[in-house]
Amino acid sequence: MIGFVVLALLMIASAIFTVTAKKPVYSVVGLLVNFIALAITYLTLHAEFLAVIQIVVYSGAILILFVFVIALLSSGTKPFEPGPNRMPRAVIPAVIFGVAGFAAIVVAISKTVFAPAVIAGATGDANVFGSVADFGTALFTTNLLPFEVTAFVLMVAIVGVVLLAGDEAPGRRAPKRIAREPISPPREPIAR
Amino acid sequence: MNAPVEAYIIVAAILFFIGVVGVIARRNPLIQLMSIELLFNSANLALVTFARSWANNAGHVFAFLVITVAAAEAAIGLAIVVIVFRKTTFVDVDEVATLKG
Amino acid sequence: MVQDHPLLFLIWLMPLFGAVILWAFGPQLKSMAGPIGSALIGVPFIAALTMWSEATTGAGAHQALFSWLPQFTFGLQLDRISLVWTMIITGVGFLIHVYSIGYMAGDKAFARFFAYLNFFIFAMLTLVLSDNFVGLLVGWGLVGLASYLLIGYYFERPAAVAASRKAFVINVVGDIGILYAVFVIVAKIGAIGYGDVFSHVSKFSSGELFAVCLGLFIGCAAKSAQVPLHTWLPDAMEGPTPVSALIHAATMVTAGVYLIARCAPLWNASSDARVLVGSIGALTALTGAILGCAQWDIKRILAYSTMSQIGYMIMGVGVGAYDAGILHFLTHAFFKAQLFLGAGIIIHNLANQQDVRLMGGLRKQMPFAFAAMTIGVLSICGIPGFSGFFSKDAVLSGTLAHGHPVMWAVGVLTAGLTAYYMFRMLFVTFLGVYRGNVDPSELGLRHPELAGTAVAHADEDEHAHVDAHAPAWLMSGPVALLMIPTVLIGWLDAGGDGSPWGRFFEPVFGAFVPAASTPPDVLTSLIVLMLVAAGITVAYMRYGNPAALLDAIPRLRAETVRMPSALTHAFYFDAAIDALFVRPSIALGGFFSRVIDPHVIDAGVREAGISANWLGHLFRSFQTGLVRAYALALAFGAACFALYYVWIGAGR
Numbered sequence: 001m002i003g004f005v006v007l008a009l010l011m012i013a014s015a016i017f018t019v020t021a022k023k024p025v026y027s028v029v030g031l032l033v034n035f036i037a038l039a040i041t042y043l044t045l046h047a048e049f050l051a052v053i054q055i056v057v058y059s060g061a062i063l064i065l066f067v068f069v070i071a072l073l074s075s076g077t078k079p080f081e082p083g084p085n086r087m088p089r090a091v092i093p094a095v096i097f098g099v100a101g102f103a104a105i106v107v108a109i110s111k112t113v114f115a116p117a118v119i120a121g122a123t124g125d126a127n128v129f130g131s132v133a134d135f136g137t138a139l140f141t142t143n144l145l146p147f148e149v150t151a152f153v154l155m156v157a158i159v160g161v162v163l164l165a166g167d168e169a170p171g172r173r174a175p176k177r178i179a180r181e182p183i184s185p186p187r188e189p190i191a192r
Numbered sequence: 193m194n195a196p197v198e199a200y201i202i203v204a205a206i207l208f209f210i211g212v213v214g215v216i217a218r219r220n221p222l223i224q225l226m227s228i229e230l231l232f233n234s235a236n237l238a239l240v241t242f243a244r245s246w247a248n249n250a251g252h253v254f255a256f257l258v259i260t261v262a263a264a265e266a267a268i269g270l271a272i273v274v275i276v277f278r279k280t281t282f283v284d285v286d287e288v289a290t291l292k293g
Numbered sequence: 294m295v296q297d298h299p300l301l302f303l304i305w306l307m308p309l310f311g312a313v314i315l316w317a318f319g320p321q322l323k324s325m326a327g328p329i330g331s332a333l334i335g336v337p338f339i340a341a342l343t344m345w346s347e348a349t350t351g352a353g354a355h356q357a358l359f360s361w362l363p364q365f366t367f368g369l370q371l372d373r374i375s376l377v378w379t380m381i382i383t384g385v386g387f388l389i390h391v392y393s394i395g396y397m398a399g400d401k402a403f404a405r406f407f408a409y410l411n412f413f414i415f416a417m418l419t420l421v422l423s424d425n426f427v428g429l430l431v432g433w434g435l436v437g438l439a440s441y442l443l444i445g446y447y448f449e450r451p452a453a454v455a456a457s458r459k460a461f462v463i464n465v466v467g468d469i470g471i472l473y474a475v476f477v478i479v480a481k482i483g484a485i486g487y488g489d490v491f492s493h494v495s496k497f498s499s500g501e502l503f504a505v506c507l508g509l510f511i512g513c514a515a516k517s518a519q520v521p522l523h524t525w526l527p528d529a530m531e532g533p534t535p536v537s538a539l540i541h542a543a544t545m546v547t548a549g550v551y552l553i554a555r556c557a558p559l560w561n562a563s564s565d566a567r568v569l570v571g572s573i574g575a576l577t578a579l580t581g582a583i584l585g586c587a588q589w590d591i592k593r594i595l596a597y598s599t600m601s602q603i604g605y606m607i608m609g610v611g612v613g614a615y616d617a618g619i620l621h622f623l624t625h626a627f628f629k630a631q632l633f634l635g636a637g638i639i640i641h642n643l644a645n646q647q648d649v650r651l652m653g654g655l656r657k658q659m660p661f662a663f664a665a666m667t668i669g670v671l672s673i674c675g676i677p678g679f680s681g682f683f684s685k686d687a688v689l690s691g692t693l694a695h696g697h698p699v700m701w702a703v704g705v706l707t708a709g710l711t712a713y714y715m716f717r718m719l720f721v722t723f724l725g726v727y728r729g730n731v732d733p734s735e736l737g738l739r740h741p742e743l744a745g746t747a748v749a750h751a752d753e754d755e756h757a758h759v760d761a762h763a764p765a766w767l768m769s770g771p772v773a774l775l776m777i778p779t780v781l782i783g784w785l786d787a788g789g790d791g792s793p794w795g796r797f798f799e800p801v802f803g804a805f806v807p808a809a810s811t812p813p814d815v816l817t818s819l820i821v822l823m824l825v826a827a828g829i830t831v832a833y834m835r836y837g838n839p840a841a842l843l844d845a846i847p848r849l850r851a852e853t854v855r856m857p858s859a860l861t862h863a864f865y866f867d868a869a870i871d872a873l874f875v876r877p878s879i880a881l882g883g884f885f886s887r888v889i890d891p892h893v894i895d896a897g898v899r900e901a902g903i904s905a906n907w908l909g910h911l912f913r914s915f916q917t918g919l920v921r922a923y924a925l926a927l928a929f930g931a932a933c934f935a936l937y938y939v940w941i942g943a944g945r
Contacts, residue, residue: 004195008203015207015230019214024222031226034207038233044194045244050236050252057259062229062266069270070222073283085219086286087921094216094925097932098209104935105205114197117247129247138249139256146253150260157264165271178280212931215924224920289918 010037024070028063035059046130200241207234219284221273232262301356301369304337305418312412319404327394330407334390334414338383348376364484370424373801374554378421381626385543386414388771392634393535395767413439417544425485426475436545437464444532456528463525467515474508491558506559506566513549518600519577524866526600530592534637542599542629547622553610554619570611575703578604582710587860590647591636594718605688614691616798621684624783628672631775635665638768650736650849654727663723665772670719672779674712674825680783687786690814694807709824716832725842737853
């Protein structure tokens with residue numbers, strides 16, 4: 001129980017830090033801590049394979065991608081100048097909706113009866129719930145089609161990214177960059 | 193498991209709504225994308241919790257697929273961000289409101 | 294099972310065929326249109342003659358048309374009542390067609406006239422040959438249309454156009470009455486066939502029956518020019534004279550009489566309706582006669598006399614003396630057609646001059662017309678031996694026998710007035726010296742008090758006299774032929790109660806036994822004769838005797854000037870209708886046009902557009918283009934869903 005509480009607090013704190021950090025690199029670090037805490041949580045839930053995947057794929061690949069893009073976008077310019085906020089105080093309704101949704105989930109949980117199953121067998125043994133063998137069997141027999149489709153999705157993503165963001169010839173002198181627009185005047189009233 | 197199922201779900205819910213607030217309240221698209229990753233992860237946590245609760249593998253498989261698709265989506269989202277903000281001096285979602293009507 | 298008689302199709306549809314052919318190929322047919330149109334009316338006449346025996350046996354000859362709803366079957370029937378009307382429509386119609394070939398010769402739309410006349414015959418046949426109320430109503434409307442087309446035949450004249458419109462509108466008022474009655478009949482009985490309705494008369498309560506009869510009678514009053522819906526008939530004289538003869542004397546205006554005779558079972562069951570109809574008929578007879586004494590246009594004199602005589606017919610069939618009323622229709626068809634056609638000969642030869650003050654002395658110039666008109670006048674006045682005598686006395690004695698002494702008195706008085714004004718017309722037109730060359734103001738024409746009487750049309754020439762005149766026999770032949778029944782046909786009713794006419798209609802209307810206290814018919818005849826003699830005498834004293842003839846011009850002028858304005862304005866019916874209905878309608882229309890249309894209807898349409906615009910602007914304000922706003926909306930929706938499912942629930 002203690003472990004769970006510690007992990008939970010860690011996850012929540014890092015999430016809040018991610019969302020409120022001033023610089024994106026700080027957010028990436030916060031997210032990294034969140035992912036690691038989540039992976040450990042998976043371990044406590046008998047999902048060993050997924051814990052490893054979480055660290056390898058999520059923290060190891062996706063976050064690195066984020067770091068690369070941050071680097072790309074901030075090259076040679078004053079990074080991320082804050083401009084006028086077009087939706088000031090948008091946090092307030094967001095928090096309200098968030099709290100409302102959260103309250104709904106809490107109520108739903110309070111009305112549900114959970115009876116966790118008993119898992120027999122040592123962790124890591126083959127064919128015990130959560131083992132790699134068990135997971136592999138499930139993935140490659142019952143869920144083979146989704147697996148193949150997901151592979152296809154990944155291919156599409158690769159092609160898409162190359163199409164979208166490729167083709168920028170390197171080495172030119174820095175092109176003129178578009179500056180931000182001033183805030184537009186209020187719109188005209190409805191013509192009668 | 194160390195704690196009752198309800199606890200895990202409540203934690204997942206908290207993470208989810210932190211992610212939602214992050215998407216709405218931040219103007220930097222990269223931080224928005226990271227908040228979206230938070231959403232995915234909270235969903236994964238719920239899936240894995242219920243998989244453990246019913247001792248059913250399907251939750252794990254589903255979470256695995258979610259991770260994969262989230263990776264693809266993050267890649268494409270980042271590519272879009274790169275293209276849109278390549279030639280600008282700012283990285284601010286509020287400035288690219290070109291669909292304003 | 295009722296046997297079909299396909300010959301009825303021929304009788305019914307041949308005039309329609311003629312109308313279509315003549316209308317479509319009029320310009321190519323040119324003067325062949327006249328003989329073609331006439332032949333296509335003559336053949337149905339002969340066909341109807343051959344069906345005499347089938348029509349007079351049992352319930353008559355029947356031909357089913359189609360069945361629209363289970364209780365709404367349409368068909369044609371030729372029974373005794375329809376037979377009389379069909380013979381008159383096609384027979385007199387044929388003669389008038391032949392006459393028109395001569396009268397309308399040289400007219401630039403010759404074929405169109407015959408197309409319209411054929412169409413009218415078809416419409417009238419629809420009316421009398423239908424075996425159900427809806428077919429009757431269809432025919433009713435179609436004859437109204439035919440009348441509109443024919444009154445407005447000279448459509449370049451504004452007076453003709455106004456007259457045709459007036460006739461049509463007043464007829465529509467009548468149509469509404471009949472429509473209402475048909476609605477009540479269908480609501481109560483559920484069928485429209487005459488047989489079905491009349492066998493279930495007892496299903497009506499007395500109030501409903503009176504309402505039905507009232508509705509039907511409003512239609513009759515409009516179509517047959519009864520007070521107060523009579524104002525269209527004098528104006529309808531704007532149409533060509535054959536039209537006036539056929540439609541506004543012999544056939545269309547008698548549609549009301551046909552309707553009442555056909556619906557005899559309804560009228561037999563409602564004494565209130567009988568009193569109403571009889572009273573209006575008597576009142577119309579008297580009004581028409583009084584107004585006829587004040588007219589100077591020869592066609593208007595005849596128009597008011599038509600109105601008056603139809604009042605007699607309506608009175609006759611209204612009180613229950615159905616065969617008397619139908620007999621008067623029969624004799625009237627002949628002598629009124631003859632009077633109109635004779636007047637047409639005069640008008641034609643005088644180049645459309647219609648004012649009797651500018652006539653005079655035509656006895657020597659047009660002896661044939663004089664003979665024809667005299668015979669017609671003698672018949673209409675009820676001189677013994679002529680047909681009108683029998684029919685008029687039948688109506689009057691029938692009225693008395695059915696127990697309506699007041700109506701009888703009015704009818705008798707009207708007979709005297711009829712004699713007076715018809716002989717007035719005869720004397721002023723034919724005796725004395727021809728006044729056509731006299732300066733009109735000497736005779737009082739174009740005098741300020743003249744509003745309401747017709748001014749001479751002599752300055753407008755409707756006929757383009759390009760070719761030589763058509764042979765005179767085309768016009769005098771039919772008139773000569775009409776003289777025979779004008780004199781003789783009344784003899785069908787000779788012989789009191791056992792007459793051929795009475796026996797002919799006994800299977801339809803039953804035998805009527807008058808109350809024991811009824812005075813004998815001879816009394817009626819004698820009193821009428823006395824009054825007729827008095828009327829002729831007065832007319833002679835004023836217009837006919839040699840002293841009056843010498844003094845004609847000043848006397849006519851004095852009469853014109855001193856005519857009471859109530860008479861020149863036709864008892865102000867037109868003015869009353871104008872004030873009560875026409876002006877308020879125009880004012881209402883103006884109100885709608887100035888106020889409602891721009892400020893309510895247009896404003897509503899405009900506002901619909903503007904509100905669509907406003908709504909669009911409202912939704913446009915949602916499209917900020919900001920991703921964060923869209924994400925906020927998503928979060929809002931998700932929160933709503935979550936709350937909904939938790940609190941209000943999906944199942945569980």
